[in-house]
Amino acid sequence: YARFVSTINRILLKRRSTLLGKQANIFTTNVDLAFEVALEMLEIDTNDGFAGKLRPRLDLGEYGTLRLRQGTRYEYRSEIPVVNLFKIHGSAAWRQEGDEIYFDHQLSSVRQVKAAFDAAGSKSSLLPISGPDAVKADQLLEAARGKTLDGAGEAFAAAYEELSIVNPEKTKFATTVLNKTYYELIRRLANELEKENSALFVHGFSFRDEHLRDLVLRAARTNPTLQVIVFCYSREGREEMRALFPEEQVKNANISLVAPHEPKEGEDERKLAIDVLVDDYLLALLAESPAAADHVI
DSSP states (O other): OHHHHHHHHHHHHTOOOTTSOOEEEEEEOOOSSHHHHHHHHTTOOEEOSEEOSSSOEEOGGGTTOOOEEEOSSSOOEEEOOEEEEEETTBOTTEEEETTEEEEOTTOHHHHHHHHHHHHHOTTSSSOOOOSGGGOOHHHHHHHHTTOOOOHHHHHHHHHHHTSOBOOSSSSOOSSHHHHHHHHHHHHHHHHHHHSTTOEEEEESOOOOOHHHHHHHHHHHHHOTTOEEEEEOSSHHHHHHHHHHSOGGGOTTOOEEEEOOOOOOTTOOOOOOOHHHHIIIIIGGGGOOOOOOGGGOO
16 A cells, blocks of 8 residues: 555656646545555655544545645745545544544544454354355355344444444445535545546446446546546456446446456466556556657756
8 A cells, every 4th residue: 555655646746747736536435544554654645534633523625735835945836746535435533423523543433343342252143254255145144044133242233333434235324424424525536537537547446336336437428538447356357347337338438447467378367456556557657768859958
């Protein structure tokens, strides 16, 4: 993550023209703090939607703020690269109090969920899940048939509901505040996709969220200058993605699917993880080409 945001920052630094803004937007459905930690480590200027230092409060009006640096002697001004971080599905570090959302540095809500889970213990009514291979809906439904939550299980469920995150389900919203925040962030994404000559790079997202998939597909149809580049983790993943974006629905041919090359005989397929995205694609944008002689001063 640190190498990813560092590369984005370097790409923005290469923008010498004032006609091109030095801002990049990261829209993520992840609720972890990987981006926040990476941006903080590298001291990259960031808009995460929070205002204030001692008790940061979510204020979406913070997005779009420009950062300028002024020289002390000649008072020249230069725009500083800024990353706008949009947490569409909320965050483990958000804590709702009344009608406001605050940044929870201590992760107190997560700690409460962990304490409730530990208190429930292995003998509670919660069903154990070990690893991604165990998350199979039909098997879980069968195991839960006829069972109800005991007191410890209900306490854990109640603590979990206090998290300010959007769950991957049809009825996503536990509170009106999260509901409004979610739709406002979705509107910000839609606005960016409607801008002329916008580019959306997608990595690590399956597009199983119907709302987000329909939004991107609609933007691709209505904005022919938009380019959507989807980096698929595997060749199999690209085939699954093709089923979600049929050619007849992409009328402007502006959604491209990128997948690892076909492995040679005896070679394992390379996965297009985030480090491959940085090394094979983004860093290529920084390669300096020799200038023509008549352009050298």
